[in-house]
Amino acid sequence: MLIRKKPDLTYADLTPKAVYLDRRKFLKDAGLLGTAAVAGRSLWRLASPASNAFAASKLTVASKSPFSTTEKQNTYDDVSHYNNYYEFGVDKTEPAKNAGTLITAPWTVSIEGEVNKPRKITIDEILKLAPLEERIYRHRCVEAWSIVVPWIGYSFSELVKTVEPTPKAKYVAFESFYDRKVMPLAPYAGIEFPYVEGLRLDEAMNPLTLLCVGMYGETLPNQDGAPMRITVPWKYGFKSAKSLVKIRFTKDQPPTTWSRMAPNEYGFYANVNPRVDHPRWSQAKERRLGEFFKRDTLMFNGYGDQVAGLYNGLDLKKYY
Amino acid sequence: MRAFLISKWSKAAVVLIGLVPIASLVWRAFHNGLTANPIEFITHATGDWTLRFVVITLCITPLRRLVQLPDLIRFRRTLGLFAFFYGCLHFTTYIWLDKFFDLHAVWIDVYKRPYITVGFTAFVLMIPLAVTSTAGWIRRMGGKNWRLLHRAIYFIAIFGVIHYYWLVKSAVIRPLTYGAIVAVLLLWRVADKYWPRSGATKTAPVSSQPQKAQA
Numbered sequence: 001m002l003i004r005k006k007p008d009l010t011y012a013d014l015t016p017k018a019v020y021l022d023r024r025k026f027l028k029d030a031g032l033l034g035t036a037a038v039a040g041r042s043l044w045r046l047a048s049p050a051s052n053a054f055a056a057s058k059l060t061v062a063s064k065s066p067f068s069t070t071e072k073q074n075t076y077d078d079v080s081h082y083n084n085y086y087e088f089g090v091d092k093t094e095p096a097k098n099a100g101t102l103i104t105a106p107w108t109v110s111i112e113g114e115v116n117k118p119r120k121i122t123i124d125e126i127l128k129l130a131p132l133e134e135r136i137y138r139h140r141c142v143e144a145w146s147i148v149v150p151w152i153g154y155s156f157s158e159l160v161k162t163v164e165p166t167p168k169a170k171y172v173a174f175e176s177f178y179d180r181k182v183m184p185l186a187p188y189a190g191i192e193f194p195y196v197e198g199l200r201l202d203e204a205m206n207p208l209t210l211l212c213v214g215m216y217g218e219t220l221p222n223q224d225g226a227p228m229r230i231t232v233p234w235k236y237g238f239k240s241a242k243s244l245v246k247i248r249f250t251k252d253q254p255p256t257t258w259s260r261m262a263p264n265e266y267g268f269y270a271n272v273n274p275r276v277d278h279p280r281w282s283q284a285k286e287r288r289l290g291e292f293f294k295r296d297t298l299m300f301n302g303y304g305d306q307v308a309g310l311y312n313g314l315d316l317k318k319y320y
Numbered sequence: 321m322r323a324f325l326i327s328k329w330s331k332a333a334v335v336l337i338g339l340v341p342i343a344s345l346v347w348r349a350f351h352n353g354l355t356a357n358p359i360e361f362i363t364h365a366t367g368d369w370t371l372r373f374v375v376i377t378l379c380i381t382p383l384r385r386l387v388q389l390p391d392l393i394r395f396r397r398t399l400g401l402f403a404f405f406y407g408c409l410h411f412t413t414y415i416w417l418d419k420f421f422d423l424h425a426v427w428i429d430v431y432k433r434p435y436i437t438v439g440f441t442a443f444v445l446m447i448p449l450a451v452t453s454t455a456g457w458i459r460r461m462g463g464k465n466w467r468l469l470h471r472a473i474y475f476i477a478i479f480g481v482i483h484y485y486w487l488v489k490s491a492v493i494r495p496l497t498y499g500a501i502v503a504v505l506l507l508w509r510v511a512d513k514y515w516p517r518s519g520a521t522k523t524a525p526v527s528s529q530p531q532k533a534q535a
Binding site: 074077078079081082086090092093143145147188189190191261262280281282287289290293294 | 355356357359360420429433434435486487488489490491492493
């Protein structure tokens with residue numbers, strides 16, 4: 001009755017998509033060009049960091065989520081080539097070109113602050129902490145565009161349980177990876193790095209708050225926040241910090257990047273709210289990528305049933 | 321050099337170069353090159369080129385003097401009209417693809433959003449300059465009045481930079497770069513007026529003999 005357990009695969013071992021997509025081409029090339037040429041090209045590819053960095057790997061999803069919308073999803077191409085990731089350039093198309101320099105394996109996230117069990121957790125441990133779900137969420141940017149994305153991950157609360165926040169913990173701060181050497185455009189972005197976002201602890205514990213490790217059945221592309229990000233679908237996109245390296249539980253509201261940079265424009269809460277305009281533009285409507293006409297923006301981005309209760313008695317015009 | 325500058329080919333070359341940005345947009349439209357948000361891309365591209373052509377137009381007068389090529393004046397109108405052309409495309413994109421001719425929403429924007437107020441003002445100021453850009457209008461208005469009216473381009477440039485500066489979220493380097501260039505171009509004019517270099521040949525901003533009207 002001895003069944004030998006297979007050695008566990010790690011994040012780094014997952015087959016890069018570029019490689020499995022390339023197998024067929026590889027065979028074809030081999031016939032046409034001869035093995036020598038292909039071998040040379042493959043060596044070149046191994047040596048070139050870009051192909052490694054842009055590779056996505058398949059993830060096994062245990063279940064679909066009842067939180068998923070049935071709205072039409074945006075294409076993978078849209079979601080991976082229209083990004084705000086200011087560390088890699090401020091134009092929407094720049095992160096897809098530049099994020100290849102980010103090395104996502106190995107990857108460790110430090111969980112610290114007001115917790116009984118602070119820990120450093122690797123991306124491989126994170127992938128195994130809870131069953132992965134697919135969650136098709138609306139994602140509404142503060143710039144008045146939106147997308148529908150099939151994210152992969154599990155509720156952030158699963159991770160929180162393992163570190164046991166102390167009674168003093170009232171907020172969670174999320175800090176993104178920052179290294180000027182791999183992010184040479186960052187100094188031109190006009191915001192301070194590392195990027196920090198935050199939530200109230202009860203917001204973070206809401207089951208909608210997703211610890212996100214993938215999209216479209218695969219690991220995240222770098223420009224979408226590989227290897228791990230937070231996804232908070234009822235808030236403007238800038239709250240959903242990418243490529244996390246630190247999660248800190250705090251007594252006080254953490255200073256967050258955009259609200260420090262322009263407090264009158266970007267609040268700590270940043271709940272999607274069609275009735276509270278950005279000082280410079282209206283938030284009443286949005287352009288869903290791929291659609292010609294604008295659509296009305298929904299209160300809490302349509303997640304009011306799950307989250308409106310978090311804000312009972314809070315003046316959402318004051319706490320935007 | 322001068323022979324080329326005064327030949328009809330040089331004007332044709334300027335027109336062709338001025339059409340490159342719109343040709344590039346059309347090419348991108350057919351080659352999946354307008355990103356996932358084409359309307360935003362077109363809005364930004366046409367806005368960028370409006371400001372660039374305003375700046376290029378403002379370069380003509382200093383350049384004529386600094387590199388001693390007074391014949392560059394032949395291209396100023398064409399370049400200015402290209403600024404207006406891209407400005408029209410920019411405005412049309414906004415009013416059509418962003419607002420869908422909802423004039424009430426446009427009015428609220430113009431009234432309530434300072435970056436649109438100032439951008440809209442710059443666009444409106446360009447209209448009389450484009451209309452009066454012909455040799456006939458220079459004659460009708462007289463050189464002095466015409467020159468006075470066309471100084472509006474200084475404000476158009478300043479408003480254009482402010483429009484850009486006020487709309488970016490945080491990356492102010494690009495609008496500030498345009499701002500610095502416009503500042504240099506305008507300060508050069510101030511310096512030239514109050515401290516003219518001795519011995520420099522003064523070239524009239526508009527040639528007293530109206531050129532043959534060729535746009």
